[in-house]
Amino acid sequence: MKIHEYQGKELLRRYKIPVPQGEAAFDVEAAVKAAHGIMEATSNETIVVKAQIHAGGRGKGGGVKVVKGEAGVREAASKILGMNLVTHQTGPEGKKVGRLLIEQGMDIVRELYVGLVVDRDKRRVCLMASTEGGMEIEVVAARTPEKILKAWFDPATGLLPFQARDIAFGLGLADKQVNKAVAVMQSLATMFVKEDASLVEVNPLVVTKAGDVIALDAKVSFDDNAAFRHKDREEMRDATEENPVEAEAAALGFSYVGMDGDIGCCVNGAGLAMATMDIIKHVGGEPANFLDVGGGADAQTVKKAFKIILSDPRVKAIFVNIFGGILRCDVLAEGVVGAAREMGIKVPLVVRLEGTNVDIGRKILAESGLKIHTAKDMGEGARMAVELARGA
Amino acid sequence: MTILVDKSTRVLVQGITGGAGAFHTKQMMDAGTNLVAGVTPGKGGMKFEDRIPVFDTVAQAREKTGANASVIFVPAPFAADSIMEAAAADLDVVVCITEGIPTLDMIRARAFLAGKRTRLVGPNCPGIIAPPVSQKLGITPHRVTKPGDIGVISRSGTLTYEAIGQLTALGLGQSTCVGIGGDPVGGVDFVDLLGMFERDPDTRGVIMIGEIGGAAEEAAAAFIKDNVKKPVAAFIAGRTAPPGKRMGHAGAIISGGKGTAAEKVAALEAAGVKISPTPAEIGRSLASLL
Numbered sequence: 001m002k003i004h005e006y007q008g009k010e011l012l013r014r015y016k017i018p019v020p021q022g023e024a025a026f027d028v029e030a031a032v033k034a035a036h037g038i039m040e041a042t043s044n045e046t047i048v049v050k051a052q053i054h055a056g057g058r059g060k061g062g063g064v065k066v067v068k069g070e071a072g073v074r075e076a077a078s079k080i081l082g083m084n085l086v087t088h089q090t091g092p093e094g095k096k097v098g099r100l101l102i103e104q105g106m107d108i109v110r111e112l113y114v115g116l117v118v119d120r121d122k123r124r125v126c127l128m129a130s131t132e133g134g135m136e137i138e139v140v141a142a143r144t145p146e147k148i149l150k151a152w153f154d155p156a157t158g159l160l161p162f163q164a165r166d167i168a169f170g171l172g173l174a175d176k177q178v179n180k181a182v183a184v185m186q187s188l189a190t191m192f193v194k195e196d197a198s199l200v201e202v203n204p205l206v207v208t209k210a211g212d213v214i215a216l217d218a219k220v221s222f223d224d225n226a227a228f229r230h231k232d233r234e235e236m237r238d239a240t241e242e243n244p245v246e247a248e249a250a251a252l253g254f255s256y257v258g259m260d261g262d263i264g265c266c267v268n269g270a271g272l273a274m275a276t277m278d279i280i281k282h283v284g285g286e287p288a289n290f291l292d293v294g295g296g297a298d299a300q301t302v303k304k305a306f307k308i309i310l311s312d313p314r315v316k317a318i319f320v321n322i323f324g325g326i327l328r329c330d331v332l333a334e335g336v337v338g339a340a341r342e343m344g345i346k347v348p349l350v351v352r353l354e355g356t357n358v359d360i361g362r363k364i365l366a367e368s369g370l371k372i373h374t375a376k377d378m379g380e381g382a383r384m385a386v387e388l389a390r391g392a
Numbered sequence: 393m394t395i396l397v398d399k400s401t402r403v404l405v406q407g408i409t410g411g412a413g414a415f416h417t418k419q420m421m422d423a424g425t426n427l428v429a430g431v432t433p434g435k436g437g438m439k440f441e442d443r444i445p446v447f448d449t450v451a452q453a454r455e456k457t458g459a460n461a462s463v464i465f466v467p468a469p470f471a472a473d474s475i476m477e478a479a480a481a482d483l484d485v486v487v488c489i490t491e492g493i494p495t496l497d498m499i500r501a502r503a504f505l506a507g508k509r510t511r512l513v514g515p516n517c518p519g520i521i522a523p524p525v526s527q528k529l530g531i532t533p534h535r536v537t538k539p540g541d542i543g544v545i546s547r548s549g550t551l552t553y554e555a556i557g558q559l560t561a562l563g564l565g566q567s568t569c570v571g572i573g574g575d576p577v578g579g580v581d582f583v584d585l586l587g588m589f590e591r592d593p594d595t596r597g598v599i600m601i602g603e604i605g606g607a608a609e610e611a612a613a614a615f616i617k618d619n620v621k622k623p624v625a626a627f628i629a630g631r632t633a634p635p636g637k638r639m640g641h642a643g644a645i646i647s648g649g650k651g652t653a654a655e656k657v658a659a660l661e662a663a664g665v666k667i668s669p670t671p672a673e674i675g676r677s678l679a680s681l682l
Contacts, residue, residue: 118495120576120606120643123502138648154503155496196494225642226494228469255640259632270574270640271548271603274629275671281632282670290633292640323553325518325533326416354557356533378554379672 001222003236004052006101008200008218015191017184018214022103024052031077032070034102045069046105049076051097054241056136056219057087063097066105073102098240106214111204112171113137114185116192124152125192127159127185129167133204159189173207180213181205196226245308252304254293261286262316263385264309264347266302268293268327276321279378285386288315297327302335306343317389320351321378329353329361337368348373348388352381394522394568395543395588395595396485396511396580397461401527404429404459406450406466406474408440413465416489416531417444420463423534424526429453431462450474450481461485463519463529471515472497479510487529488515488579495642498577505579512579516641517571518549521556524567524594532556532569540565542678543589545582546601547574547608547643548629551671555599555627558675564682567595574603574641582612590620597623599678600665604630605644605651613659623681626660627668628653 003011006024013019021041023034035047051063058064063085065076077100086094111133119126129149132140140147149170151163164182173181184205192200201219208214227233239247249256255270259277263285267273270292277287289312293305309315322332336351352375353361365372373388375381403420407413408430417440421427429447430440436448447453450462462483466474471490478486479501493515505512513520519530523539533553538560546552552571559566570585572578582600589595598620602609609628616624631653633639635646646652657667668677 118499118576121608121611123499123577125496125499141648155499156503193496196496198495223495225468225492226496229494255638257634257637257639259634267550269548269550270644271546271601271629272550272554272671274603274633274639274644275548275551275554275627277633278629278631279670279672287632290637290639323550323557325550325553326412326531355536355553377672379670382672 001224001233001237002054002241003220004054004099004238005050005218006052007236008220009215011191011195011220012215012218015187017187018212019218020103020106020214020216022101025077025100025102026098028074028077028081031100031102032073035070035073038102038104042104044105047073048103048105049073049080050101050103051080051085052099052101053085053090053095053097055087055089055095057089058085061085061087106206106216107209108206109209110207112206113140113203114188114205115199115201115203116188116197117199119152122152124154125189127151127153127167127189129171131171133206137203153189155193158193159186161186176211177207177213184213184215196223196229197221198223245311249291249308252301254291254297254301254305256308257290258312259287259289261288262314262389264288264312264315264318265291266293266305266309266318266320267291268297268322268324272321272323276319276378276382279382280319280386283383283386285382285389288312293327298331299335299338302332303339303342306339306345310343310345315347317348317350317385318345319381319385320349321381322353322355324353324355324357324361328357329355330357330364333361333364336372337364337370340370340372350375350381350385350388352378393592393594394525395585395592396513396520396568396570397522397525397527397529399525401461401485402426402428402457402459403461403463403527403529404431404450404453404457406431406462406464406478408432408444408446409435410465414440416465419531419534420528423528425528428457429459450477450483454481454483459483461529462487464488464490466490468492472501475501475512476504479505479508482508483510485511485513485529487513487519489517489519489530491516493575495576498575502577513570514573514578516575517573518552520568520570522568523565530571532571536560537569538565540567541594541596542566543592543595543598544569545585545598546571547603548601551601551627551629554671555601555674559678562675562679564675564679567592574643576606576643581608583615586612586615586620590622595622597625597678597682599674600624600626601674602626602628602656603641603644604628604633604639604646604653607651609656610659613663613665616665617663623666623678625666625668625674625678625681627671627674628656629671
């Protein structure tokens with residue numbers, strides 16, 4: 001689960017990491033009001049108006065403006081709120097801006113980068129830092145990997161003070177800034193572990209003219225598997241940032257990713273579901289989706305999966321590819337037959353069944369009286385689905 | 393011979409009284425597994441199916457029954473603790489079937505395993521099946537298996553079944569099939585198992601099934617180049633997966649342009665591995681090397 005920058009900064013504040021004074025605003029008047037409060041408290045007219053969407057690259061897309069005074073805030077806020085912000089991470093269709101972060105301006109001397117992720121190969125949390133703040137870390141990693149400093153830590157010990165010092169000195173920090181940066185990095189590490197994050201990125205972490213070390217941005221994602229430990233987190237979810245079909249599928253207990261093709265897929269298991277997309281493409285078709293009904297699926301789940309597949313008007317054929325292990329073929333077949341009867345599926349339906357109780361499953365399909373094309377293996381099933389979609 | 397387990401392996405099930413645990417324990421018994429105990433805290437003293445004694449702790453189960461391997465069906469919030477409990481009891485092999493364990497829990501569990509004898513398989517995997525010795529520690533549908541001399545290693549559950557089904561249909565039996573799981577942090581990996589299969593005199597060839605995300609397949613390719621003489625065929629799932637999207641498995645995600653199927657296929661081909669062009673030809677790809 002991803003959250004907005006302003007929500008990430010609230011979290012940073014809770015861990016005593018310095019962030020600019022700021023406030024979220026959902027309309028222009030709230031933005032102006034927030035700006036007044038900040039200008040008064042900081043005795044500074046410079047205000048930053050930042051679009052709040054989950055994608056990066058907002059500045060280049062025109063979603064971040066540094067302005068002066070009420071008039072400037074009003075103009076920027078009116079322009080950015082409701083705009084369709086296109087960045088390299090949103091895709092060409094862009095993302096509509098519905099929220100702003102209004103922040104105090106900063107006198108910046110240096111821009112650094114600090115990020116934390118799980119390093120799956122080392123099986124530790126990795127803190128990365130670089131002097132190239134403001135740049136994307138992937139670009140820095142590709143062009144100048146020597147500029148990325150890394151430290152790995154165990155969640156049990158957290159980031160050790162000497163590790164944070166090594167990084168701070170490596171970034172060329174001196175005097176009081178060393179201890180300030182060490183404190184920021186250690187708090188970020190603590191936050192990563194306590195909050196079950198999967199990504200925490202501060203880009204840039206800045207050194208100000210006054211000598212302070214401040215998180216100017218905050219990108220935070222959480223490990224969904226740990227949601228049971230953080231029950232209050234749901235209120236941070238922004239439904240407008242999520243694909244409604246994918247969210248609905250997730251709520252029903254299976255995973256769905258929409259694609260651009262016309263062959264709807266219904267598969268059990270993530271690997272087989274990916275492989276099914278691959279084989280459809282291999283035989284010249286285009287999958288409409290990735291859909292893993294999961295191991296514990298029953299007739300009801302299958303019915304719901306069909307509903308989701310059919311909600312995509314581009315679907316011209318459906319390919320059901322099941323290797324029953326935990327999910328028994330007879331249960332699956334009943335689900336398919338039930339869904340076909342109830343919803344009156346108009347597109348061709350290809351079913352490939354294998355595994356536990358396959359004979360009963362095939363019998364149920366054969367005796368249903370429905371027009372179901374059965375395939376003996378996944379290669380044949382994929383070819384049949386592609387041909388039938390073309391004929392449709 | 394087989395890897396990880398053999399005829400004498402004595403198996404206990406953690407979470408034996410839960411829904412999934414009970415169902416699959418019966419399946420494992422049906423497959424001929426040498427099941428000696430169950431563990432569910434608070435249910436010690438009862439008997440599962442009037443036969444298998446249930447204990448409160450793994451340590452007790454081990455002491456009373458001589459169990460040396462475990463299969464875990466405990467719900468995700470408690471599963472990492474179960475792994476560590478099994479390792480603390482010095483079991484040889486621990487298979488964790490549970491899906492959805494927080495990544496940081498797995499990092500803690502792996503750190504706990506360091507220096508211990510216990511080998512972890514999984515989590516989020518179908519486990520181990522060794523047809524020549526009728527031992528099943530997990531959920532693989534055993535009726536599609538056949539005793540033989542091909543090893544299977546896979547990050548995906550149902551694709552493992554697919555590969556086994558194709559091998560069996562071709563008349564090629566399996567020595568041991570191991571699902572290593574679809575999570576970012578798990579137990580034994582391709583490299584560990586490729587080494588075991590290479591050393592196993594009764595394994596003639598190996599199928600490995602990878603998927604997008606991480607660098608485990610690249611590491612396997614480097615290992616194969618220097619250490620594996622037996623024929624290896626591979627399939628990598630997710631050639632058509634879009635970047636930045638989690639494809640069901642927590643570990644199956646292309647991030648920062650890394651972990652693509654194309655990179656993995658190139659690395660494996662360079663190591664002399666035969667790549668199956670589609671998931672329907674995994675069995676035939678290996679057969680062509682024998």
